[in-house]
């Protein structure tokens with residue numbers, strides 16, 4: 001094993017870290033170095049165990065090193081490591097599509113594979129515009145998205161994004177988006193404003209539907225906005241309004257899918273099937289892969305004349321390793337009753353967030369499924385209050401990342417009851433210590 005000081009020196013000399021003010025990183029002589037992970041735990045180079053409180057950027061819903069996933073990965077690598085999905089098919093690519101359709105909201109019958117969350121959204125953007133064009137509505141090229149939205153970092157996905165700090169550097173190259181209020185924004189009265197948010201959206205659809213291709217939302221919870229949760233009625237009203245205005249509805253389930261909010265898909269809270277649904281993160285658990293699911297109606301828009309085809313696809317689209325893993329992920333969800341586990345554990349998270357809401361300095365808290373969040377200030381993404389709690393948690397053996405003045409948790413869904421109890425205790429102690 002390489003010596004820590006040497007490794008950090010090389011990292012500081014050459015590596016450029018994501019979402020990281022690099023002067024701050026370079027000024028830290030003793031950053032955390034992870035050498036292995038198992039279950040809900042990361043292990044540092046010093047041998048310290050850290051609870052993975054955000055599932056390593058919301059990915060490790062099945063934890064780390066799941067033996068069934070490791071076995072599938074090794075077997076698949078030895079059998080068929082890679083082949084293109086354009087003009088060819090393979091067992092896992094075809095069967096995964098069938099299995100996804102079987103668990104997806106009824107009506108989503110087509111699966112287009114992608115590389116990650118951003119490309120799933122990018123695909124939805126392009127499919128929506130091209131479908132509208134091929135339905136004879138070429139003027140429908142604009143998108144509606146929420147304040148505080150996050151849909152990924154490619155230029156198309158970032159254009160939908162509503163977090164100002166992420167948008168500002170790219171002003172001028174992002175496409176214009178109709179921005180509407182978030183239904184999760186907490187008002188002065190401590191309540192979320194889904195009714196006034198919906199009224200604003202309805203007005204846009206009433207006046208501008210002729211130019212709008214689709215509305216794109218993170219259903220039930222806006223992750224990067226600070227885990228802002230909102231009422232399922234917003235999604236129901238949104239779906240009805242989109243139908244009435246002939247505007248496509250896109251659910252970005254990259255974060256909220258795979259049981260993170262309770263049911264398999266967050267849209268199920270509202271009983272709504274979107275026209276397009278974007279997946280990523282937990283999809284293949286330990287390799288980057290995602291998919292965009294579409295209805296037969298959308299799919300049909302791309303048939304007929306070869307010029308109507310969807311001329312899009314990344315090199316690793318539908319790769320056999322990821323597809324084999326993604327199939328095993330679905331089997332593990334079934335065999336280990338992962339959603340049943342979430343139903344039980346989410347009650348403990350909700351109770352703890354209520355308890356944290358009573359602590360001095362905490363403005364508001366919320367919980368949904370395996371997500372909990374506490375607002376400690378109103379400083380937005382660049383606020384430092386969430387970071388203080390994360391630093392306290394780090395001292396107590398848990399890894400968290402803040403969203404500005406908000407601290408949130410998003411543990412692996414397979415965390416044991418005992419581990420969850422321990423982690424929630426660490427969280428309470430850390431909020432108290434930072435207060």
Ligand SMILES: Cc1ncc(COP(=O)(O)O)c(C=O)c1O
Pocket residue numbers: 116117118119121150151152153218223224252253254255256280281
């Ligand atoms: C809702 C949502 N959509 C899209 C993305 C982008 O996913 P990726 O980072 O895999 O491109 C994210 C990432 O956090 C996300 O939370």
